[in-house]
Every structure is written in structure tokens, then in C-alpha cells.
Amino acid sequence: MELGLTGKVALITEATTKIGEAIAQSLAEEGARLVIVGSDGAELTRAAERLKGQGAEVLPIRSDGLDQREAKRLVAETIARFGKIDVLVLNSDAEVTGTIEEVPVEAVAGLVQRKLLGPWELARAAAPHLRGQESGRIVVLISDAAKVPHKARIASALVGAAQHAFVKSLSDDLGPDNVLVTGVSVGHIGPPSAGTAQVERNIYVSRSLEQQEAGWAADVPLGRWGTPGDVANAVAFLASDRSSFICGSNLDVDGGDQRMIF
Template identity: 30%
Template sequence: MDLELKDKVVLVTGGSDGLGAALVRRLGAEGARVALCGRRAERVEAVAKELAASGADVIGVAADVTRTADLERFIGAAVERWGRIDALVNNAGRSAAGPFEAQSDEVWEEDLQLKLHAAVRATRLVLPHLRAAGGGSVVNTLAVSAKAPSGGSTPTSVSRAAGLALTKALSNELGPDNIRVNAVLIGLIESGQWVRKAEQQGIALDELYASLSSGVPLGRVGRAEEFADLVAFLLSARGAYLTGTGINLDGGMCPVV
């Protein structure tokens, strides 16, 4: 299936590790022009070099998405390089969940800045470029806790629920501009955070995944490549009639459709 992503300019925040890195590899393989950013300059450079070596047209920018100036620099670099923007993936984030009474104001503020306000700012900054291109696509990476928050899931579940509301509101507002806005809500997916958790607990990664996936109907952990495939589809011409939806990528674990 031709996704018709060749030469499309796609920006991916949090694109230097885990799900984001899998996505930029997929987009590069499809012939898209990819701009990725992340906080760790060495990791951004490594992923950008890897993609360039495979023949992809790519730029990597070390940036903290919670800083407006960094986002402006990231987006500006893409426009300077290619003269347009066709899509944005708001993927930056990290796990921050625990007992409600243990979460300070600072923890709440940091989480909302990273997962909500950064997406708001990045989307606002790319809108003129998407309109100039005749339309485009925005995909927000969220979590199934946005639909079905469990105890001990704050502040992440609240930040992600706000991201889901943002997705729906923008899909309605930007539809007339031919700009589609969707969300992918992940469940248990392979990522660096689980690798680090296994190391902290002194157990094998496979053992951790086995224990975590016991409540997943499909009985396994999702792969980062499966996330990349879904997002690439949502960004593509094949997903041209999809907007305002939040798709669970969770092996069936979320009790909410």
C-alpha cells in the first residue's frame, strides 16, 4: 500500500527515542522528509545520522518542547530546509503517575507543560504552514488512561485526557482548512522506560513484560513498530477521512472503546 508520504514534511517531537524513533524510521522508509527533536543532543544526532545513512532526508534538532523558543527554532529549521510543513506528531512525553497525595504542584505543572502545553504551542506554530500547504495532519500521542484512568494514574491521566479533548476540539475547528487531527492512545508498548524499570528492579526485561501483559487480551506487549505503522497511516492519504478520533493501541486492555 502506497501511503503517499514521499516528500511530505513531517515534524516529530520526542523523535529521538522509543516510539518516536520507530516512527521517524518508518516515515523515512516511506520517503517522507522528517524533522525530529529531543532533549538529548547526542541521541538526536545519532538517530538523524542513522536515517540519513539510509537515504532519508532528515534533520535533527536538540530542543526542549516546554520552551517556546526551542519549538520555534525546531519548526523554523524545518521550514528553512524544505519551505513547508505537511504534518506534526506531538509525541514528547514521559510517564508520571502515582498516588494523588504524593504529587506536588511542581509535578503537576511539569506534566501539563510537557504533555499538554507543548502540544498546544507546537500545533499553533505549525498551523500557518499547514494552511499554506493546503491542509495537513496532526497526531497526538496519548495514553489509554485518558479514557479509563485508574487509581494512582495522576497527573498523566489528566494531562492525557486534556490532550484528547484538544484533539477533538481542533478536529472540529480545523476541518474546514483540510487539517485533520487524531490521537493514538497507547497501552503497554515496548519503550525505554520499561527497560529502565527492569534494570531498577533487577529482573529480565522479558520477565517484566510478561508480568505487565497478564491483563492484555492479546497476551503480549505492543511493539514500537506497530505504533509507527498506525501513525504513518493516520498521517497519510490513506487516512484522509479520519479526523477527531482517538485510537486505542493497547491489545484490547482498555475497557473503553
């Protein structure tokens, strides 16, 4: 399917995380020109060189792209280099886990910063350009905790729910100018590692991390963890010309993990 992304300019935040880099890769394969944003200089250089090696045109910007003070600069540098911006991928793998006693308000504020305020300012800085060209896409990556919270993911649930509200309301604002805003709700993406695994359901308490990981895979209808590529494919489709009547929608990429009917 021709996605119509050739020559389009896409800015991706946290583009050196597993999911961020997979999104950059997918968009590059479709011919998009990339602005990859990341705060780790070495990682950013590595990702940029890898993508360039595959023939992609890449502008790496070293920045914490989700610090709202950076938004204007990121969009300005994108316009300076490519003359336009077509796709904004608001990606962050920030998560805060813990019970109410464990999570101080500063940690919640940090998550609000990365998942809401930073994206808000980036969308605000990009909006005039997107509206002006009467075409554009904003794709927001949202944790599955937003719709199915567990007891130790209160902060992620709270902020994720707000992200869904952001997607829907922003889509109503920008849609009349043919700027389509959508969400991708991301389930367990692997491969799981002991470093990222968390005890989050009662049935896993007192089990080893390996047992928890196997248990999670068994819980998911598709019987496996997702890959960063699974998420990237969904983002590429929603960023494309082929999603031209999808406005304000959310797409769950979770292997069937979320059981609610609506």
C-alpha cells in the same frame, strides 16, 4: 498501500525515544523528509545518522521541542530547510506516577507543559503553514491512562484526558482547511524493563517487577506488550493520504487492554 508520504515534511518531537524514533523510521520508509527534535545531542546525532544511513533526508534539531518557547524556532527552521511542513507528530513519553500525596503540583505542571502547552504552541506555530497549503496532519500520542486511569496515575489521567479534548477540538478548528488532527492512544509498549515498570494495580502489589511484567502481558488480550513499531505504523497511516476522511478520531493501539465498549 501507497501512503502518499513521499516528499512530505514531518516534524517529530522526542524523536530519540523508542516510540519517537520508530515513528521517524516508519515515515522515512514511506519517503517523508524528517525534522527530528530531541534534547540529547548525542542521541540526536545517532538517530539522525542512522536514518540518513537508510537514505532519509533528515534535519536534526537539538531542542526540548515541548518547551513552548521553542515552537516558533522549530517551525521556522523546518520551513527554512524544506520550505513547508506537512505532518506534525506530537510525541512525548513523559509520565507522572504516584498517589495524590506523592505528586506535587510542580510535577503535574511539568506534565501539562510537555503534553499540552508545548504541543499547543507547536500546533499554533505550524497552523498558518498547514492551513495555507490546505493539507496537513497533526498526530498526538496519548497515554492510555487518559481513558483508563489507575490510582497511581492521576496526573497522567488528567493530562491525557485533556489531550483527547485537544485533539477533538483542534480537529474542528483545522479540519475545514483539510488539516486533519487525530490521536493515537498508546497501551503498554515494551519490551518492559524494571526501570520503567510501576506498581499500578492492586493485584501486583508485593510482587516482583518480573511478575508484574508477566502479569501485564497476561492481562492484555493479545498476550504481549506492544512494540514501538506497532505505534509507528498507526501514526504513519494517520499521517498519510489514506486517512483523508479521519478527522478528530482516536485510534487505540493497546492490544485490547482497554475494555470499555465506547
